Amino acid sequence: MSEKQFSNPAVRWIDHRxxxxxxxxxxxxxxxxxxxxxxxxxxGSLAGISLVVMIITGIAxxxxxxxxxxxxxxxxxxxxxxxxxxxxLRYIHMNGxxxxxxxxxxxxxxxxxxxSYKAPRELLWILxxxxxxxxxxxxxxxxxLPWGQMSFWGATVITNLFSAIPGVGEAIVTWLWGGFSVxxxxxxxxxxxxxxxxxxxxxxxxxxxxxxxxFGSNNPLGIDTKGPQDTLPFHPYYTIKDFFGLSVFLTFFxxxxxxxxxxxxxxxxxxxxxxxxxxxxxxPEWYFLPFYAILxxxxxxxxxxxxxxxxxxxxxxxxxxxxxxVRSGRFRPIFKIFFWLLLADCVLLGYIGAMPAEGLYVLxxxxxxxxxxxxxxxxxxxxxxxxxxxxxxxxxxxxxxTGGGAMAGAAAAPKExx
Amino acid sequence: MAKSKSTxxxxxxxxxxxxxxxxxxxxxxxxxxxxxxxxxxxxxxxxNPAADTLxxxxxxxxxxxxxxGQSITLKWRGKPIFIxxxxxxxxxxxxxxxxxxxxxxxxxxxxxxxPEYLVVLGVCTHLGCVPLGQKVGEVRGExxxxxxxxxxxxxxxxxxxxxxxxxTNLEVPPYTFLxxxxxxxx
Amino acid sequence: MKxxxxxxxxxxxxxxxxxxxxxxxxxxxxxxxxxxxGTFDKAAMQRGFQAYREVCSGCHSLNYIAFRNLADLGYxxxxxxxxxxxxxxxxxxxxxxxxxxxxAVPADHFPAPYLNENAARAANNGAYPLDLSLIFKARPxxxxxxxxxxxxYVEAPSHMNVPEGMYxxxxxxxxxxxxxxxxxxxDIEYADGSDSSAxxxxxxxxxxxxxxxxxxxETRKRTGVAVLIFLVLLSGLSYGAMRFIWADVKK
Numbered sequence: 028m029s030e031k032q033f034s035n036p037a038v039r040w041i042d043h044r045x046x047x048x049x050x051x052x053x054x055x056x057x058x059x060x061x062x063x064x065x066x067x068x069x070x071g072s073l074a075g076i077s078l079v080v081m082i083i084t085g086i087a088x089x090x091x092x093x094x095x096x097x098x099x100x101x102x103x104x105x106x107x108x109x110x111x112x113x114x115x116l117r118y119i120h121m122n123g124x125x126x127x128x129x130x131x132x133x134x135x136x137x138x139x140x141x142x143s144y145k146a147p148r149e150l151l152w153i154l155x156x157x158x159x160x161x162x163x164x165x166x167x168x169x170x171x172l173p174w175g176q177m178s179f180w181g182a183t184v185i186t187n188l189f190s191a192i193p194g195v196g197e198a199i200v201t202w203l204w205g206g207f208s209v210x211x212x213x214x215x216x217x218x219x220x221x222x223x224x225x226x227x228x229x230x231x232x233x234x235x236x237x238x239x240x241x242f243g244s245n246n247p248l249g250i251d252t253k254g255p256q257d258t259l260p261f262h263p264y265y266t267i268k269d270f271f272g273l274s275v276f277l278t279f280f281x282x283x284x285x286x287x288x289x290x291x292x293x294x295x296x297x298x299x300x301x302x303x304x305x306x307x308x309x310x311p312e313w314y315f316l317p318f319y320a321i322l323x324x325x326x327x328x329x330x331x332x333x334x335x336x337x338x339x340x341x342x343x344x345x346x347x348x349x350x351x352x353v354r355s356g357r358f359r360p361i362f363k364i365f366f367w368l369l370l371a372d373c374v375l376l377g378y379i380g381a382m383p384a385e386g387l388y389v390l391x392x393x394x395x396x397x398x399x400x401x402x403x404x405x406x407x408x409x410x411x412x413x414x415x416x417x418x419x420x421x422x423x424x425x426x427x428x429t430g431g432g433a434m435a436g437a438a439a440a441p442k443e444x445x
Numbered sequence: 446m447a448k449s450k451s452t453x454x455x456x457x458x459x460x461x462x463x464x465x466x467x468x469x470x471x472x473x474x475x476x477x478x479x480x481x482x483x484x485x486x487x488x489x490x491x492x493n494p495a496a497d498t499l500x501x502x503x504x505x506x507x508x509x510x511x512x513x514g515q516s517i518t519l520k521w522r523g524k525p526i527f528i529x530x531x532x533x534x535x536x537x538x539x540x541x542x543x544x545x546x547x548x549x550x551x552x553x554x555x556x557x558x559x560p561e562y563l564v565v566l567g568v569c570t571h572l573g574c575v576p577l578g579q580k581v582g583e584v585r586g587e588x589x590x591x592x593x594x595x596x597x598x599x600x601x602x603x604x605x606x607x608x609x610x611x612x613t614n615l616e617v618p619p620y621t622f623l624x625x626x627x628x629x630x631x
Numbered sequence: 632m633k634x635x636x637x638x639x640x641x642x643x644x645x646x647x648x649x650x651x652x653x654x655x656x657x658x659x660x661x662x663x664x665x666x667x668x669g670t671f672d673k674a675a676m677q678r679g680f681q682a683y684r685e686v687c688s689g690c691h692s693l694n695y696i697a698f699r700n701l702a703d704l705g706y707x708x709x710x711x712x713x714x715x716x717x718x719x720x721x722x723x724x725x726x727x728x729x730x731x732x733x734x735a736v737p738a739d740h741f742p743a744p745y746l747n748e749n750a751a752r753a754a755n756n757g758a759y760p761l762d763l764s765l766i767f768k769a770r771p772x773x774x775x776x777x778x779x780x781x782x783x784y785v786e787a788p789s790h791m792n793v794p795e796g797m798y799x800x801x802x803x804x805x806x807x808x809x810x811x812x813x814x815x816x817x818d819i820e821y822a823d824g825s826d827s828s829a830x831x832x833x834x835x836x837x838x839x840x841x842x843x844x845x846x847x848x849e850t851r852k853r854t855g856v857a858v859l860i861f862l863v864l865l866s867g868l869s870y871g872a873m874r875f876i877w878a879d880v881k882k
Binding site for chain 1: 700769771847855858862863865872881
């Protein structure tokens with residue numbers, strides 16, 4: 028990175044010794060970004076901001092929270108009633124988790140559609156999957172902290188997953204609990220880890236960004252940038268676009284926080300944990316529902332757990348399952364259909380996850396689970412071989428196609444429509 | 446927004462439009478900064494005392510049980526309150542002092558509501574230690590009041606600083622006599 | 632790709648609806664606190680508070696409410712002090728090391744009718760009268776649920792056998808509830824001469840419990856309106872700013 032000459036002498040003095048200003052200038056100001064990004068590229072920065080909001084409100088909440096089975100529920104109610112603006116901070120944190128996942132899911136599906144996981148961005152993608160895993164662990168442990176009925180029974184059910192591991196399962200569960208059931212030691216360690224993991228996520232996010240800035244953003248056409256005519260400096264073009272996206276995102280977020288704060292929660296979590304009584308209908312938070320459906324789809328305990336973790340594991344090897352040289356789904360007519368089927372399948376899994384495991388739901392859940400794995404393990408590899416992609420434009424700024432000029436529309440209208 | 450559309454077509458905008466463009470950009474970032482600032486307030490204010498903490502901020506004490514020459518210590522807002530039922534000689538001693546010579550000149554009459562009962566915050570004004578002198582037999586310092594063991598401040602029988610590093614007299618908390626026997630502090 | 636958003640929204644909006652467990656049949660009523668601009672009905676809350684004291688508090692605690700919170704119902708400091716002093720709370724230990732009872736002050740929370748859960752069960756045929764502070768938020772569709780539950784003690788259908796110590800309630804999941812019918816109408820006499828039919832008292836209680844579950848609701852909604860207006864304006868302004876900045880980019 029070349030050292031920039033800054034006009035402010037103090038900045039220049041610091042930058043000469045510690046080139047943070049050069050770094051920021053290079054990575055956040057001049058940083059060349061494809062000029063045809065659509066609004067789906069806003070969700071990366073939104074995810075980052077969601078993480079920051081969660082950390083800030085979480086630190087504030089931890090100042091009034093008590094991680095003890097006798098006081099946890101009460102301390103949360105004290106936050107809601109007595110701590111200044113405590114209700115606001117808690118509702119932001121509570122709904123923030125949901126919105127963080129909404130943003131990240133859209134971010135992931137954007138990557139899936141536009142082939143952002145393909146070379147040379149495989150590690151960028153894998154780091155993203157690591158972030159997703161860390162987020163899931165963090166969200167799960169955070170949900171335990173209010174020590175309501177759903178907290179307690181969610182913790183019991185999820186930690187019991189590990190008992191499926193042959194031989195050492197029981198020992199691992201006892202180790203996770205620090206006792207013979209979910210109890211005070213469990214709550215304390217979950218609080219500790221719930222505080223720690225977000226900072227680990229920050230670390231992985233930094234790596235994610237380093238990997239991103241190595242080759243820059245992918246774009247809706249999925250072709251490489253060919254030079255300055257294809258890119259814009261990040262500032263002011265994408266700073267203002269991200270800022271506008273943030274304003275809109277916050278509008279939706281605020282509507283939930285202020286007017287439907289408990290909509291995505293569960294009423295049972297306003298009942299203090301009771302180790303002697305399981306709620307009639309226990310469901311995880313909505314963002315876990317598809318995974319929960321996969322877990323229940325397999326009639327074998329170990330098999331279910333493996334399938335659930337497999338659903339994420341398969342994402343790690345995705346760059347090597349989809350070998351098609353064309354990134355963007357726009358130029359892959361068959362892939363495009365299967366992409367929408369996958370999305371529908373995930374939504375269906377989410378729906379099944381919320382339903383009781385009985386009757387038709389079981390059958391549909393199994394079919395949807397099979398489809399999920401078939402999509403990644405069979406369809407994508409086969410498509411890479413048999414699909415004939417549509418002609419690609421020569422470059423972002425020249426909507427001229429390498430094989431025939433049948434479809435000028437694709438590049439002429441970068442403002443999104445699929 | 447409709448208006449802005451019409452001006453954006455010009456590739457080389459004239460000066461007036463350019464300044465309007467700068468204005469709306471600066472205005473939107475400024476508004477964002479205001480929003481961020483507004484969000485910072487709840488984060489800061491949540492560290493202030495909560496409603497339940499404030500509700501406990503006053504206590505009532507029956508002072509009739511303190512015999513002459515005795516002191517009691519109470520907890521108020523997490524800090525000790527000293528209430529001393531002063532003897533005649535202690536009252537006289539406190540009243541005789543030439544106020545002007547004191548480091549923190551304050552008349553004894555202004556520090557008590559009833560001369561028999563001295564109510565002070567038992568926190569040394571130097572660095573916040575709790576002075577000795579409440580229990581019978583404890584060091585009371587050279588002026589028949591309290592002695593702070595941390596850095597050697599001496600307080601007199603009116604709780605005024607007489608010797609040592611403390612800058613001001615022991616603080617008198619806000620209190621009122623609800624009746625002859627009952628004081629409400631806070 | 633807008634479809635994607637719609638689908639995500641669909642998942643989001645369906646899950647809690649389906650997660651909410653079913654049960655008995657609910658009656659529906661209009662509530663002042665409904666909707667984004669809903670507010671508490673203080674008169675109804677005061678009546679509901681009276682009903683809680685005279686009907687519910689014999690068995691049900693209200694652990695998360697302190698007397699000082701009654702200011703939200705429109706009581707002034709002296710009235711709150713007077714109400715608090717009618718209750719006794721345990722304090723101590725005193726100088727002899729004993730716990731003792733004293734009159735409550737505004738900072739105290741409502742004392743519970745039973746010492747602990749076991750005592751409560753022992754006094755109620757093994758059933759545990761729940762704490763009512765959060766009951767409104769702890770049930771799906773809390774307002775209609777509580778209203779229906781309180782007013783749906785009806786004759787059991789002839790084919791149903793109601794065991795000893797249980798009561799038939801059309802709104803309760805499974806229809807067998809351990810709580811005897813609390814309201815018969817004219818259970819209490821309101822100072823302001825309001826309607827004291829069972830239906831009216833039940834509604835007053837719902838108004839009261841809507842508040843005990845979330846005293847900050849009014850503040851939340853008021854703040855929300857201001858925040859939303861701000862954010863909508865900010866969105867518009869930043870959209871304009873974005874259009875200006877992007878105006879000279881050749882597509």
